[in-house]
Amino acid sequence: xEWNVSLWGKRRAFTxxxxxxxxxxxxxxxxxxxxxxxxGGLSKNRENLDGISIGAFEMAQFCAGYHxxxxxxxxxxxxxxxxxxxxxxxxxxxMALYKHPAVEKDLGRWNAxxxxxxxxxxxxxxxxxxxxxxxxxFAGLTVRATGGIGKAMETVGAVPTSMSAxxxxxxLDSGVIKAASFAPHAHMSFGTIENGKWWTTxxxxxxxxxxxxxxxxxxxxxxDAHRDALLSSxxxxxxxxxDFYNNKTMAAWGPALEERGIEQVTFADAEIAAFKEAAAAxxxxxxxxxxxxxxxxxxxxxxxxxxMIAGDS
Amino acid sequence: xxxIEIGLIVSxxxxxxxxxxxxxxxxxxxxxxxxxxxIFWAKFGYAPDKFEKALTVAVKTAGQVPHSKVSSQxxxxxxxxxxxxxxxxxxxxxxxxxxxxxRWFAWVPGGLAVSTVFATAGxxxxxxxxxxxxAVFARIAIPEMLKIGYDKRFAAGVVAAGGxxxxxxxxSAILVIYAIIVEQDVGKLLLAGFIPGAFSALIxxxxxxxxxxxxxxxxxxxxxxxxxxxxxxxxxxxxxxxVVVTIIFFVYNPFGGDAxxxxxxxxxxxxxxxxxxxxxxxxxxxxxxDALLETAxxxxxxxxxxxxxxxYVRFLGFAELPDAFAAWITSLQMSPMLILIxxxxxxxxxGMFMDAIGMLLLTLPVVYPAVMALNxxxxxxxADSTFGMSGPMCAIWFGILVVKMAEFCLITPPIxxxxxxxxxxxxxxxxxxxxxxxxxxxxxxxxxIALLVAFPAIVLWLPSQV
Amino acid sequence: xxxxxxxxxxxxxxxxxxxxxxxxxxxxxxxSGLAVFSLMVLAVxxxxxxxxxxxxxxxxxDWIEQAMPLIAFMGISYTQRDGGHIRMDMLVGxxxxxxxxAVEFVTTLAIFVLMxxxxxxxxxxxxxxxxxxxxxxxxxxxxxxxxxIWPAKLLAxxxxxxxxxxxALQLWAYVRAFIxxxxxxxxxxxxxxxxxxxxLEAEHVSGQxx
Ligand code: NA
Ligand code: NA
Numbered sequence: 001x002e003w004n005v006s007l008w009g010k011r012r013a014f015t016x017x018x019x020x021x022x023x024x025x026x027x028x029x030x031x032x033x034x035x036x037x038x039x040g041g042l043s044k045n046r047e048n049l050d051g052i053s054i055g056a057f058e059m060a061q062f063c064a065g066y067h068x069x070x071x072x073x074x075x076x077x078x079x080x081x082x083x084x085x086x087x088x089x090x091x092x093x094x095m096a097l098y099k100h101p102a103v104e105k106d107l108g109r110w111n112a113x114x115x116x117x118x119x120x121x122x123x124x125x126x127x128x129x130x131x132x133x134x135x136x137x138f139a140g141l142t143v144r145a146t147g148g149i150g151k152a153m154e155t156v157g158a159v160p161t162s163m164s165a166x167x168x169x170x171x172l173d174s175g176v177i178k179a180a181s182f183a184p185h186a187h188m189s190f191g192t193i194e195n196g197k198w199w200t201t202x203x204x205x206x207x208x209x210x211x212x213x214x215x216x217x218x219x220x221x222x223x224d225a226h227r228d229a230l231l232s233s234x235x236x237x238x239x240x241x242x243d244f245y246n247n248k249t250m251a252a253w254g255p256a257l258e259e260r261g262i263e264q265v266t267f268a269d270a271e272i273a274a275f276k277e278a279a280a281a282x283x284x285x286x287x288x289x290x291x292x293x294x295x296x297x298x299x300x301x302x303x304x305x306x307x308m309i310a311g312d313s
Numbered sequence: 314x315x316x317i318e319i320g321l322i323v324s325x326x327x328x329x330x331x332x333x334x335x336x337x338x339x340x341x342x343x344x345x346x347x348x349x350x351x352i353f354w355a356k357f358g359y360a361p362d363k364f365e366k367a368l369t370v371a372v373k374t375a376g377q378v379p380h381s382k383v384s385s386q387x388x389x390x391x392x393x394x395x396x397x398x399x400x401x402x403x404x405x406x407x408x409x410x411x412x413x414x415x416r417w418f419a420w421v422p423g424g425l426a427v428s429t430v431f432a433t434a435g436x437x438x439x440x441x442x443x444x445x446x447x448a449v450f451a452r453i454a455i456p457e458m459l460k461i462g463y464d465k466r467f468a469a470g471v472v473a474a475g476g477x478x479x480x481x482x483x484x485s486a487i488l489v490i491y492a493i494i495v496e497q498d499v500g501k502l503l504l505a506g507f508i509p510g511a512f513s514a515l516i517x518x519x520x521x522x523x524x525x526x527x528x529x530x531x532x533x534x535x536x537x538x539x540x541x542x543x544x545x546x547x548x549x550x551x552x553x554x555x556v557v558v559t560i561i562f563f564v565y566n567p568f569g570g571d572a573x574x575x576x577x578x579x580x581x582x583x584x585x586x587x588x589x590x591x592x593x594x595x596x597x598x599x600x601x602x603d604a605l606l607e608t609a610x611x612x613x614x615x616x617x618x619x620x621x622x623x624x625y626v627r628f629l630g631f632a633e634l635p636d637a638f639a640a641w642i643t644s645l646q647m648s649p650m651l652i653l654i655x656x657x658x659x660x661x662x663x664g665m666f667m668d669a670i671g672m673l674l675l676t677l678p679v680v681y682p683a684v685m686a687l688n689x690x691x692x693x694x695x696a697d698s699t700f701g702m703s704g705p706m707c708a709i710w711f712g713i714l715v716v717k718m719a720e721f722c723l724i725t726p727p728i729x730x731x732x733x734x735x736x737x738x739x740x741x742x743x744x745x746x747x748x749x750x751x752x753x754x755x756x757x758x759x760x761x762i763a764l765l766v767a768f769p770a771i772v773l774w775l776p777s778q779v
Numbered sequence: 780x781x782x783x784x785x786x787x788x789x790x791x792x793x794x795x796x797x798x799x800x801x802x803x804x805x806x807x808x809x810x811s812g813l814a815v816f817s818l819m820v821l822a823v824x825x826x827x828x829x830x831x832x833x834x835x836x837x838x839x840x841d842w843i844e845q846a847m848p849l850i851a852f853m854g855i856s857y858t859q860r861d862g863g864h865i866r867m868d869m870l871v872g873x874x875x876x877x878x879x880x881a882v883e884f885v886t887t888l889a890i891f892v893l894m895x896x897x898x899x900x901x902x903x904x905x906x907x908x909x910x911x912x913x914x915x916x917x918x919x920x921x922x923x924x925x926x927x928i929w930p931a932k933l934l935a936x937x938x939x940x941x942x943x944x945x946x947a948l949q950l951w952a953y954v955r956a957f958i959x960x961x962x963x964x965x966x967x968x969x970x971x972x973x974x975x976x977x978x979l980e981a982e983h984v985s986g987q988x989x
Contacts, residue, residue, distance in 0.1 A: 004631070010682075036633075038630060038633075040630075041627075041629075041630025041631070041633075042627070042630050042631065043377070043627075044377075044381050044382070046381065047377050047381045050377055050904065050907055051374065051377070053907060054369075054370055054373040054374055054377075054903075055366075055370050056370055056373070056374040065922065066922060067919050067920060067922075068920060068925060069913065069917045069918050069919050069920040069925070069927070070918060070919050109918075140833055142829070142835065146922055146923055147922075150923075159833065159834070159835060161829075161835045161839075167386070167499075167575055167577070169498060170498055170499050170500055170575060170576070171575055173498070173500070174500065174574070174575070176574055176575055176829070190496075290914075293914055294913060294914065295912070330886070330889065331866070331867055332867060332870060333870060333871075333882060333885070333886055334866050334867060334870050334871035334882065334883075334886055335866060335886035335889055335890065336859075336864040336865065336866045336886075336890065337864070337865055337866055337867075338864055338865075339864070339889070339890040339893055339894075340889075342893055342897070343889055343890075343892070343893040346893060346896060346897075372896050372897075372899055372900040372903075373900050373903045373904070374900075375896070375897065375900050376897060376899065376900020376901045376902070376903055376904045376935075377900070377904050379848075379851070379852070379897070379901055379935050380848055380901065380904060380931065380932050380934075380935050381904075383847050383848055383850075383851035383852075384844040384845070384847045384848055384931060385844065385847065386840050386843045386844060388847065389818055389843050389846070389847060389850075392815040392818065392850050393815065393818055393819060393822075395815075396815050396816070396819065573826065573830070574822075574825075574826050574829075577822070577843075578822045578825060578826050580822075581818055581819045581821070581822030581823070582822055582823065582826060584819045585819050585820075585822070585823050588819065602809065602812075604812075605809060605812025605813060605815065605816060606805075606808055606809060606812055608812050608815050609808045609809070609811035609812035609815065609850070609853070609854040609857075610808065610854060610857065610858050610861075610863050612811070612815065612850055612851070612854070613808070613811060613850070613851060613852070613853070613854035613855050613857075613858050614858055614863055614864055614865060616850070616851035616852075617851075617855060617858070617864060618865070619851075620851070730865065733865050737863075743872065744867075744872075745872075
């Protein structure tokens with residue numbers, strides 16, 4: 001059996017768990033079951049869920065925020081200021097969420113079964129011009145931030161501006177925006193740090209959630225041995241991913257900032273608390289309202305996630 | 314059958330359809346769809362009861378492509394840049410430019426053709442699309458050349474070749490497409506096109522003068538303009554400068570401050586400036602409607618090719634043809650410069666059969682990483698590199714080379730879009746006539762490309778100043 | 780080949796159908812041109828909003844992405860009617876009479892088959908983004924300001940459907956021309972001889988030269 005896997009961009013920290021999964025499955029089945037990974041050849045990233053639903057390929061990665069209406073249930077993990085503190089914790093939250101019947105049903109509309117998350121650390125801003133000393137300095141600052149993070153930035157007076165990720169570098173260099181929010185690996189690969197002057201270390205407004213899914217029918221059609229080989233490899237692939245992100249990507253991040261003389265801005269705890277106060281609750285309330293209207297048990301999903309986070313700390 | 318074999322067979326079938334005269338966009342789309350059906354059915358072991366499923370999956374996969382591929386911000390520059398060209402025509406800018414170029418340069422041997430080349434180069438500074446430039450100059454310059462006895466095929470060739478300058482000299486839709494595909498700085502790429510574009514125009518001019526001096530009965534020089542007449546012709550063409558400055562300021566502020574916006578916005582603002590100018594020059598709804606219909610027609614033609622080719626590319630993705638190519642090219646035991654030259658030659662051959670944008674979309678995802686690897690990687694320093702330039706500079710250099718190759722393809726048979734457009738606008742010319750007339754410019758382009766390869770500084774000097 | 784070709788008309792039902800459809804096609808194409816114009820207006824709003832009001836246009840990119848299918852699809856049938864989609868006319872340019880009509884019929888039929896299948900495929904793409912039960916009927920929305928995408932996705936099967944009508948009409952026209960062995964076939968773009976081309980060009984240029 002050969003499965004086609006639709007990813008995008010190029011091989012990077014963000015795709016290492018899928019690469020590892022392919023390696024493990026190949027090993028365990030003696031080459032009988034292979035995953036053929038394509039970077040952008042099979043679909044556009046925003047259409048990966050469509051491709052799964054059609055049956056054009058059997059496995060794919062996408063980000064929930066690309067199309068919230070396609071997968072409203074898992075956008076709960078993109079709410080600002082959830083307080084997720086590690087990649088391991090993010091994996092635990094995601095795996096628990098994926099088992100919830102409402103979530104299974106939501107993705108079931110696409111004939112998709114959630115396999116594993118691609119945990120990303122908290123987003124932070126890289127910016128040009130004078131570094132902000134306090135949150136008040138964000139007033140009037142044009143920033144590229146989408147979804148929940150954009151909403152959060154609005155609450156401190158920043159002006160979110162939309163553009164595709166590939167235009168961010170140009171917009172930053174030319175002064176159209178003053179700051180951009182990404183996870184560290186994306187700040188490096190989209191080049192925002194090349195001319196950036198400062199970076200916020202602890203704004204931590206949230207992250208994006210990008211699961212890997214499989215076609216439900218294709219999963220059912222696998223022989224028991226092959227299915228077992230796949231499902232039993234998920235934990236090891238995720239462990240490999242987390243190790244790679246923490247020890248390779250994050251290890252490169254600090255030196256990359258220092259090499260370019262980028263100022264690291266850390267806000268006082270009280271300020272961050274005030275930011276969270278202003279941004280988190282309204283965003284959660286509107287998420288719950290909106291998704292209850294869709295017929296999702298939104299309050300229950302929200303309580304489950306926040307409850308797990310509270311229980312951890 | 315292996316997916317790669319299916320890929321080769323279907324590609325052959327597409328060529329047959331194109332030669333039979335099927336519209337190119339649809340031939341590519343049909344080849345892609347048939348290929349997808351074949352690939353999926355092969356995956357189901359050609360079971361007769363599975364054909365319907367293979368068909369469904371293939372049709373739905375192909376059905377995603379048109380909407381998902383055209384709804385892109387980057388591609389929005391294409392219709393805007395085309396609109397600029399048509400509005401500039403109604404603003405009288407093309408005529409003013411041609412008139413000024415004629416009064417200043419037509420006294421040299423082959424003068425009217427030389428003037429046409431310089432006028433298209435000037436117009437290139439407001440037009441982002443080669444085909445639009447060729448289309449408007451076919452209306453203005455060809456009749457004037459015919460009047461004084463130029464061979465009609467050569468006159469058409471001058472316009473078809475001159476049009477290609479629009480894609481090097483900023484603004485340029487195709488440079489933007491390159492920048493988006495390879496994720497490089499759009500602004501620096503646009504700047505980098507300026508000198509090679511002007512350089513190409515000079516070489517075209519030199520070629521025409523050379524031909525006029527050696528060929529008997531070539532179009533005569535036009536002399537007798539007084540200095541007063543020359544200077545009077547300049548002001549009506551000046552608005553071009555204004556538009557150029559506007560667009561430049563949106564890409565990069567020469568005074569060191571912030572640029573005014575993104576290139577996407579710059580293109581649209583440029584169109585707006587020309588629109589106001591055209592209103593001032595008396596354009597009304599009837600003419601605007603014509604400009605909009607012409608823009609729509611050219612845009613829809615290009616977009617249909619884009620999604621048609623992309624259905625075919627989607628099939629190639631499933632057939633794993635690009636991967637096979639990448640593996641092959643990086644395994645070659647040849648000097649990197651020789652490989653680069655082979656890649657450029659391959660583009661020349663491929664470009665004979667493909668549209669420029671389709672060709673770049675099809676190949677760059679595979680070829681660009683290979684070229685960057687040849688130079689020593691994306692982040693290599695100039696000192697450690699193969700071609701003597703840093704990673705980002707290599708991306709710019711290769712971009713200009715590839716775009717120049719793509720432009721070359723716009724004038725080579727059998728599918729040279731510029732020649733089709735000129736033949737379309739001038740109904741007394743067949744496509745074959747235009748292809749004959751444009752042949753001398755192949756030599757000029759070959760010289761230009763050789764010089765750009767040998768002396769990368771022609772490309773890299775300007776962007777390295779920023 | 781690109782640009783204008785001549786389409787002959789007469790008093791037949793076929794020609795009448797051709798002209799009625801052409802009116803519709805022209806309106807759709809104008810819609811596409813107006814969408815290009817709106818891109819320009821959007822940019823002016825976005826830039827002036829950002830620079831003068833410190834308030835950028837929310838969802839600028841989302842709106843552009845909504846406008847693009849209008850630009851890309853709506854004129855597709857208009858362009859086919861006038862013979863504006865490029866092709867190589869070396870072979871067909873050399874053919875005459877029944878051979879020409881037969882070859883044109885075959886390639887047009889191939890386009891027809893492709894487009895019928897793509898109406899199905901693009902309709903399915905639309906359907907996946909559409910849900911009567913959801914707010915704004917949306918099952919797929921834009922990234923920044925969550926505009927429903929189904930209207931834009933619906934444009935593809937609609938425009939392709941009109942193109943299928945046009946192709947069916949052209950198939951009918953080629954069959955008729957083949958049967959009658961017409962010298963001047965009705966309702967299909969013709970590759971012209973020099974005199975006809977000159978006449979058409981004169982008409983064209985006098986209409987719009989400024
Ligand atoms: Na240009
Ligand atoms: Na060509």
